[in-house]
Amino acid sequence: MGLKPATNPDVEAAEIELSIDGKSVMAKSGVSLYDVISSTGKIIPAMCYHYTFDPFGSCGMCLVMQEGKKAPVRSCSAKATAGMIIRTEGEDLFQARKKAVEKHLSVHPLDCPVCDADGHCELQDTAFQHGVTNLANAKQKFIPEDTRSPALDFNMNRCIACAECINVCKDVLMIDALQFMKKGGFNQVVPKGDLALSCEFCGDCLAVCPVGAITNKFSKYLYKPWQMKKTTTTCNYCGDGCQMYLETKDAEVVRVTSPLSWKNKWGDRADTAKGHGGLCVRGRFGFEYIDSPARLKQPLLRKGNQLVEAPWLETMHQVVDRFSDIQRKHGSYAIAGLITARCTNEELYLFQKLMRAGFRTNHLDSSARYGHLNFVQASRHALGIGRNPNDWEDLTKAKAVLLIGSNITETNPLTAVRIKEAIRVYKAQVVVIDSATTNIAKLASHPFLIKPGTEGLVIDGIVKATLELDLIDQEGTQKFPLSFKALKEAVAHISLEQVAAETGMSVEALKATAAIFAEAPRSIILCAEGIVRRPDGYQNVLKLIDLAWITGKLGQPGCGVNTLTEEPNEQGAVDMGVAPEYLPGQSSFDDQGVRDRFAKAWDVTLPAAGSGANLTEILKRCRSGQIRALYVIGENPLATFPASMEVRAALDRLELLVVQDPFLTETARMAHAVLPACTSAEKDGTFTNLEGRVLRVREAIDPIGESLPDWHIMTALASALGCQWGYESSNDIQAEIMKLLPGYYNLGQPRKIVPTLEPYFSDGYAADVAERYRPSAPRDTRTQRPFVLLMGQILYHSGKMSTKAPGLITIAPNTGRLRMNPQDMERLAVGEGTTVRVTSDHGSVQLAVQPDQSIGPQTCFFPEHFNEPPVKDLMSVQIDSATGVPSFKQTRVTIEKV
Ligand code: SF4
Ligand code: SF4
Ligand code: SF4
Ligand code: FES
Structure with a gap:
């Protein structure tokens, strides 16, 4: 309408x-x-x-x-x-x-006693409010329930044909998976074509259905709404930071519901620019890992070749004695720690404090090192800001969005919904540049398919096209004439024709992108895994900043260069100082003034300036024997890195490996002690999402078994090491962070941050711009390894954690198959299910193939969540020299029919 x-x-x-x-x-x-x-x-x-x-x-x-x-x-x-x-x-x-x-009630069965919506039903409420007692012409429908979907059941006897499910799916999500169909004399909602539902399974249709016509397969007929406790918390799967309600019955997590609901249908249409309150499939159906039977319920201690259950007291004594022993014999730098960015801000803060003030080592890192630090360090270097400048509202209201190297509907589905609204409501032009035909590319005004691994070259081409077309912000560039001159010289050697030949993006497309981006009043760049998790990620973010600078999009309201965080608290991990280069607040670890402040606050002498090893250096030093004890919280390097990183050899060499995790991971199996940790559903705290919003995480159930929140375990460990920490709750830690980082807990709208161009663009830029546009050796066509193998995230999973959620595994099991472009399959004369041998410089793996239209030519894809077959071991690792970010999700392979 x-x-x-x-x-x-x-x-x-x-x-x-x-x-x-x-x-x-x-x-x-x-x-x-x-x-x-x-x-x-x-x-x-x-x-x-x-x-x-x-x-x-x-x-x-x-x-x-x-x-x-x-x-x-x-x-x-x-x-x-x-x-x-x-x-x-x-x-x-x-x-x-x-x-x-x-009228509605007369064609609706009165099966309320066996309906999950009983007590949470708009039809019940309105019938009650209007005193409907007599249904003279009631008709029974007798429609069999449609249970073909892995997540949702459709009971069309209850449907009142309001079309809310169809409309949310078509308008808001732009997926359009449902339709009305006249069947058996009634208008029924059916999946498109009346086939089994094939969609993103976000469950938003379920959320808005005002009756119980659509039901959640994973919580059907369990409890009535009023029997459950409802806890408002933040999703623990990705950096979008969606708010959700965990509905629990005692120790059981029954279901997840969203702020989007038929109950909150009254709102300001403009407010959806800040989010529509829905969830994605992971948030809504991925909750079963929380009370999984596989959860660790007791500490484990290695006795001989075995890990055996042990009391907390004995385990902690052993852990502390062995850490202290190693520290005494080999010094503090023989100890290191890794932590997942799925922990809360308070835990991340405490972790770096424990490493620095407790163990006196600066060898520490988090999963933000897998890519986010490329963005943070480039943005800090050029602009002095270490997070995204734009929020969801800016993105929704942008007139031009340049999305490069991101399969956003798979990694950050709710940020993707913002782009969809930008397209649908605010008529934005959206340029999508990717080596796959992603779902968002199908909706974009300007989708461009490129050769895998050429994102950096494409940016070269767009910058060059911007200069050639004179789409320059004169005022902004004239402020820094030497830098502008240096940029022009740095890109002088670039030929658009050459870029087009190497990337597959035509000269016209490069020019069109430059014009769309430069000419729109509000232009936003979003870059993700194809930039920040690839070799040269740091330099490529700097090139995007160049593009935004010369087109006048730095510091302008509603404009900026942004990234996507895959884990829920990657931003928090950096903000809390979990990296050898940063203290809390992203202050330099080597800055004497800041060091003094923290040393005083913590009443310690900090590890020496300039000391510290990051993730890959830590593993290297474990292998060389310099690091002898490793404390791992929620990370699983053995299952994450390819074999060429020799993680097993690194862990084997350790005298002490302590793993703290809700599950017995591959890395935990090698540990000397395993400490059972809670999931985020069992603790309080906060996450910082990709907008910089600090969001509450709330305890919904008591800790499972004898598991404890990570902050609790760390506090106990610190006390045993002699630290006088008196934290009794996450709030106590928060109070300390508030004192040290005033203003961090913005709870609500994050403060707008404006980049500072002055230091870098007036001094330093000219000296290093040539390096990032340095001509690379001509790309080798490598006919011997003609395919690019990519590993990455799929919508239904997040890291390895989601694989512990049976609901998500039901929806998206590990097929063990390599996804390939159908034309490539035809060329290789292989059909669906045919076994092929995939060979890289690191070995061969045999697996079946499956066609996937979204995969670009000469590319193949395997989901990073699964290690069976061990496709990850085909990958090589490249370390970004500026940031230490390891890149290991892309390699060249040959594929042969077996
Ligand atoms: S689950 Fe989501 S994508 Fe699937 S039909 Fe419902 S609203 Fe559409
Ligand atoms: S939202 Fe529920 S009641 Fe409305 S059309 Fe869809 S299934 Fe029927
Ligand atoms: S988009 Fe991310 S934060 Fe939101 S529900 Fe999905 S996984 Fe959770
Ligand atoms: S006609 Fe249904 S709400 Fe207006």
Whole structure:
């Protein structure tokens, strides 16, 4: 129906005045009359309406009287216009609405006792409110339940044909997986084509269904809504940081629900720019890892070749004695620690404090090293800011989005929904540059398929095209003439034709991208795994910053260079100082003033300036015997790195390996002591999402077995080491962080950060810009290894944690198959299921293939979540010389039919 959001950054809608129930109300012209009425606090029943998508107008509940009209008006689909005189109350309206409820109830089974929505059902509520007691013409439907989907069941006997499920899927998610179909005399919701549901399984249709027609397979017939405790918390799967409700019954996690619900259908249409409140499949259906039977419930100690259960006290004594012994004999630098960015800010803070103030070592790192640190370090180097400058609202309202090296609907699905809204509501031009035909590319105005591994060259081409087309921000570049001159000289050797030949992106496409980005008033760059997790990631982020600078997009409202964080708290890990180069607040570890401040606050002498090993250096030093004790929290390097990193050899050499984890991981199996840790559902704290928003994590259930929150275990360890830490809760740690980093807990909207161009662009830029555009040796066509093998994330999983959630494994099991472009399969004369041998410089693996249209030519893909068969061991590792970020998700291979 094309109703407008109440605010639009480009079109200032006229302010109008209308009367509602005798009161004068101001509104924007063209918005839904229902939105205007609900903004006054009046809630009219509305069973087919939701503010996140355009009205459908089918249920007949939102009736109001408009002066001058004889019959009631459906307020959801009526546009607010100046001078309207509206009445929302009265016996006539009550009776009209009651008739509508009766109509819906007459074709709805009264099977409330066995319906999961009982007590949380809009039809029940409205029937009750309208006193519906007599259904004279009730019809039974007898439609068999559709249970073909792995996550959702469709009971069309209960459906009231409100179309909310269809509309959220089509409008908000732009997936369009559902439709109405007339079957057995009734209009039924069916998956498109009446086939088994094939979609992203986000469950938003389930969330908005006002009755129990769509049900969650993983929590069906377990409990009534009122029997469960509902805890508001933050999802532990990706950096989007979605808010969710964990619904629990005692120690059991029953289901996850979202703020998006038929219950919260009353909102300001413009608010969706900040998020629509939905979840993705991981958040909604991936909760079963929390109370998995595989959880560690007791500490384990190595006795001979075996890990055996042991009491906490004995385990901690042994751990502390052995750490102390190693420290005494070999010094503090013989100890190192790794932690996952799935821990809370408070735990990450405590971890670096324990390593530095407890063990007196600066050998520490987190999973932010897998890529996010390339972005942080480049952005800090050039602009002095170590996080994204833009939030979801900026992204939604951007006029141009340049998405490069990111399969965003798979890694950060809810940030992807912001781009979808930018396309649908705010008419943004979206350029997607990737070596796969991603889902977002299918919706983008300008999708460009490139050869894998050529993202950096593509950026060279866009920068060069921007200069050639003179799309330059004169004012901004004239402020730093020497830097601008140096950039022009640095890219002088680049030929667009050459870039096009090497990348597969045509000269016209390079120029079109440059023009779209430069000419839009609000342009945002989003780069992810194809940039930050690849060789030269650091330099490639700097090149994107160059592009934003010369087009005047640095520091302009609604513009900037951003990245996506894959784990929930990668930003927090960097902010809390879990990296040898940073103290909390991203202060340099070597800055004397900052060192003094922390040394005083912690009452210790910090490890020496300049000391410290990062993730890959730690593993190297473990192999060489310099590091003898390793404390690993939630990380699993053995299952993450390829064999060529020789992680097993590194861990084998250790005198002490302590692993703290909710599960007995591959790395934990090699440990001398395993400490059972809680998941985020069993603890309080905060995560910092990719917008820089600090979000609450809340304890929903008691710790499983004898597991403990990571902060608790670290506090006990520190006390045994002689530290006088008195933390009794996560709040105590938060209070300390608040003192040291005032303003960090922004809880709510993050502070807007503005880049500072001055130091770098006036001094330093000219000296290092040539390096990043240095001509590389001509790309070897490598006919001997003609394919590029990529490993990466798929929508249904996150790291290895999601593989512990049976729901997600049901939806997306490990097929053990290599995904290939169908044309390539044809050339190799292999069909679906045919076994091939994939060979890289590091060995061969045999596995079956499966066609995938989204995979580019001469590329193949295997999901990084699974190590069976061991495809990861085919990868080589390259370390970014500037940041120490290891890149190991891409390699060249040959593929032969076996
Ligand atoms: S689960 Fe999500 S993608 Fe699938 S039909 Fe429902 S709304 Fe659409
Ligand atoms: S399944 Fe639910 S949301 Fe979909 S049309 Fe039926 S009642 Fe409405
Ligand atoms: S988008 Fe990320 S944070 Fe949101 S529900 Fe999905 S996995 Fe969780
Ligand atoms: S809410 Fe308006 S017709 Fe259903």
